[in-house]
Amino acid sequence: MLSKIALILCLGCFLFSCRSKKAIVAKKPNTTTVVIGDNKEETKKTPKTSTKVYANATEKYIDVYQEIAQHEMDLYGIPASITLAQGILESGSGKGRLSVKANNHFGIKCHGWTGAKIYHDDDRAQECFRKYKDAKYSFRDHSLFLKDRKRYAKLFKLKKGDYKGWARELRAAGYATDKKYPQKLISIIERYELYNLDKGVLVDSHEGFEMPTTSESETITYTVAKGDTLYSISRKYNVTVNDLQKLNGLNDTALSIGQVLVVKP
Numbered sequence: 001m002l003s004k005i006a007l008i009l010c011l012g013c014f015l016f017s018c019r020s021k022k023a024i025v026a027k028k029p030n031t032t033t034v035v036i037g038d039n040k041e042e043t044k045k046t047p048k049t050s051t052k053v054y055a056n057a058t059e060k061y062i063d064v065y066q067e068i069a070q071h072e073m074d075l076y077g078i079p080a081s082i083t084l085a086q087g088i089l090e091s092g093s094g095k096g097r098l099s100v101k102a103n104n105h106f107g108i109k110c111h112g113w114t115g116a117k118i119y120h121d122d123d124r125a126q127e128c129f130r131k132y133k134d135a136k137y138s139f140r141d142h143s144l145f146l147k148d149r150k151r152y153a154k155l156f157k158l159k160k161g162d163y164k165g166w167a168r169e170l171r172a173a174g175y176a177t178d179k180k181y182p183q184k185l186i187s188i189i190e191r192y193e194l195y196n197l198d199k200g201v202l203v204d205s206h207e208g209f210e211m212p213t214t215s216e217s218e219t220i221t222y223t224v225a226k227g228d229t230l231y232s233i234s235r236k237y238n239v240t241v242n243d244l245q246k247l248n249g250l251n252d253t254a255l256s257i258g259q260v261l262v263v264k265p
Contacts, residue, residue, distance in 0.1 A: 052257070057093040058192065063226055063257060066197055068139050073201045076143040077156055080201060081163045081194035082170075083142065085185040102131035106142045161198050163189050193223050199236055220264035224255045237263040
């Protein structure tokens with residue numbers, strides 16, 4: 001009898017022990033272990049990733065590639081607005097086959113190219129186009145394509161802020177056969193205010209910039225781009241940070257990409 005009681009008590013203790021162990025099992029937090037110094041470890045929480053929301057594919061394209069276009073402008077003197085507008089137009093805002101499959105945003109054909117290639121129907125069936133490992137190399141090739149060819153020499157005599165002149169001269173130099181090519185570029189630039197990217201580079205390099213002509217009574221707005229601050233925008237438009245806050249009803253200096261600010265009432 002006593003042995004049965006002892007057996008029951010042992011079984012009960014075993015079951016209780018199992019439940020206790022299960023109870024302390026908890027889900028691991030979202031952390032990252034970092035090794036510091038002499039084998040010391042510090043556990044940090046991994047920040048949650050946020051996904052940007054864009055109104056359309058073109059806005060996303062501008063956000064992704066605007067810094068590359070400005071860098072190319074700084075190095076080669078081609079307006080960032082022109083480079084981006086051409087990329088938007090020729091790659092379908094990054095959704096065209098050549099840009100998706102080959103990172104080729106400007107439809108540059110092989111022309112003696114020794115790198116990777118892709119074949120695509122254009123003026124003729126299955127023409128040879130350059131294929132890049134990264135889209136930034138496509139932007140660099142676009143800069144070199146214009147800079148190294150004599151027929152585009154007149155472009156570089158134009159002011160860097162004269163996007164309309166650049167758009168027209170590209171067509172005149174034979175870059176595109178479409179008669180409406182200049183108007184298409186200008187339309188994209190003005191719709192998305194890409195001329196502000198040119199101004200940002202020219203202000204930093206202390207060169208002149210001519211804003212699109214507007215009437216004295218017309219309100220001028222600016223769309224906030226990546227890296228902008230109220231201070232940098234105030235410098236671009238020769239106003240104070242306090243003026244920008246008053247014009248736009250801002251209580252602090254926080255900005256968001258795509259936010260439209262009134263810079264001239």
